[in-house]
Amino acid sequence: MAFANTFYNTIVKRNSVFVSTIFVGAFAFGIGFDMGVTAFYDRWNQGKQWKDIRHKYVEAE
Template sequence: MAGLASTIYNSLIRKNTVFLTTIFASAFVFELGFDSISNRVWDSFNQGRQWKDIRHKYVQAEEDEE
């Protein structure tokens, strides 16, 4: 366990620039993942009630009227 901690410290935390880059990259990846999962949950809860689900009813009706 001490070897793993030493490896992490030497590769990611020892230099301030590498540490900050690691933090910003991790935050960016977390944001992408969280956003993707949130959108999937939102779409599953609201399936059939969103514009992308009912658009075909109204777009087709407009084309028939013209």
Template sequence: MALYSTIYNSIFKRNSTFVASIFAGAFLFQVGLDEVVTRWYTARNQGKLWADLKPKVLAGFENAEEDDE
């Protein structure tokens, strides 16, 4: 019962702390969800993303310039 009292007195008793805790929770949830989705997307599209293809594309342009000379 003491845990419930502590939570109530620290978060729910005052409206300002309740609203602040909701905003903080929403912000942390958003950061966590963004990180999880980004990692999932990167893992799922490995080899197809610009970060993976950029060295190959730049190497192709360098070879094309050498062929032109």
């Protein structure tokens, strides 16, 4: 109950805080979720993607 009260008092009470929490939360989740999936995908496909073999072909920049 303490958590619910704190949650309500800090976030839900003022609509401006509530809405911006949702927006920032969605943004942060989007980035975090993408990073997580990409990390899994890159590990699953280790050595197969272009970024894994690019260093062999790119000349000194």
